[in-house]
Amino acid sequence: MISRRLFAQGVAGVMAAGTLAACSSEKAAAPAAAPTTSPGHTKFAALKQINAGPLNIGYAEDGPANGPVVFLLHGWPYSIHSYVDVAPILAAAGYRVIVPFLRGYGSTTFLSADTVRNGQQAATASDLIALMDALHVDKAVLGGYDWGSRTAGCVAAVWPERVKAAALVSGYLVTNLKAQQQPLTPVAERGWWYQYYFSTDRGVAGYRQNVHDFNKLIWQTASPDWKFSDATYDQSAEAFANADHVAVVIHNYRWRLGLAQGEAQYDAVEQKLQAAPPITVPTITIASDFDGAAMDGKAYRSKFTGKYDHRILKGIGHNVPQEDPQSFAKAVIDADKL
Template sequence: MTTLTRRGFLLAASAGLATLALPSFAAPKSLPRLIIKQAGSETISFGYHSAGPEEGRPVVLLHDFAYDIHSYAEVSQILAAQGFRVIVPYLRGHGTTRFIDRSLAHSGEPAALGSDVIALLNVLDTPEAVIGGFGWGARAARAYAALKPSRCVGLVAVDGFTAAPALARSGAARRNAAHQLWQTNSPAWHFDEALFARSAKAFDNPDFAAVIDHAYRYQRGEAAGLPQYEADEQKLAASAAIAKPLITLQGSASGIPPVGEAGADHRRIEGAGHNIPLEAPQAFANAITELVRNGKWRT
């Protein structure tokens, strides 16, 4: 199995960053199994969970690679109870999200992830939304906002721009690698093995290795931009700053360094690691709720 590292260290409090004092959050040992629906674009069939009333303000929640939609099991319930329409898709290469066109390049670059969000919302006839994500989910959220700024009401991002490691291809080795990531990313969080096992099922997707491998090579400069995403990549690169309300969250016990972004409302969540939606669901839900309530909606 490939040795896996992800700059695993605890972050000290940074001067000038707002600290959000919250009680300690612990993920329950049992989370509800989220019901999955499928919605297809011309190229990809997306697996996703939805909650809340159809007429509610749309919220899209995006997980990191080597995690899955169950990171949002509690967050989605909290937001749905407030009358929001919550959409939680599997990232490409995870769960039941599948490439319909098998010849389509299995890109793992940011613009591809952001384009997937656009495609899903088009299928669901959703013109705009508040987007939240951690890790790759945060990268996808930023890409969506850069590619379609008029359709992004606000962003909540946790530990964006995390690197993709080279993951083993075999099932058992792949799960061991992901398990190590969970420990490295949240070193102070003693997660329940049943929770990990539930998420690990999402890594059995036949496209998982290809997508992660491409992301790894892309970040190392070993993979050229793929033709179907070149235009989007140019737009994304040109958008150095996203002119949208942005809340960034950082767990005080996260194994991943924060990303400094001009104009962001940065909040430090005491005791949490990388997987803030699962480790501190109320804190994540509060940030989403704030943007939904204060956002400038066109529709």
């Protein structure tokens, strides 16, 4: 993550270069509007584990078992606790809410020691499809920010039949590797310092040694006006103790820069994503102060060809669902109604 101003310049440069559930099988009544609730939850209703694809995935769940399903996806360097206040709002509105730890976070682990600790977008998108299959969810509403927004966007673009609607922070984040090779302005490049750091052996050692303080700095940089407490940060930071966290994060950023290979099993999905497919499902995109000059959403408007709305949250940083759970939950519900 980077500063609001630097991120905006980076997005503009990359976009100029090219690109930067329903329900389970049981029927449920249409959900009501989001109720008013005060933030401050520290626990989820339930924490569960399930084998899905190459992973044993840890996830939080809330809401009625027969409600329309919503998957909420976190980013880096965050955790499922970004949604600790969003989940009860959606549950109270009648949704079955599922919040998984991404690979390399929390209680999500690889089933085999031989599996590549791969962080490419096609892998995390395939993880979500595998989780939906394991939970017997045919179609769901998706919400996410950062890696979570990218993952949700990839799933919506490649498997639109599995997505009823989406709420995506920062818009269209599907990574185009060719566009990623195009240089930006020096000021914009400075904002990606951590990606270049992760490209070095020193950066890997530094992140591994200082992951707690490193990620706290990212939180402060990406959300400069959010006065989160040490307890709030430490609750999410527990997820970084995952034995595969560093490997997955490093692979993600090296893959984006063309410094690490993806896996052949994801080539078909990745080939589709490299074509920058439009997202055809009903979608609400959300911009915050973090998006800077890209806040108006014009740079990615053409990538959404279905029913669409764009919202701007001023005074909010990058971790939108934790900083403004009411607005994020409302965007999820409203996207489902488009």
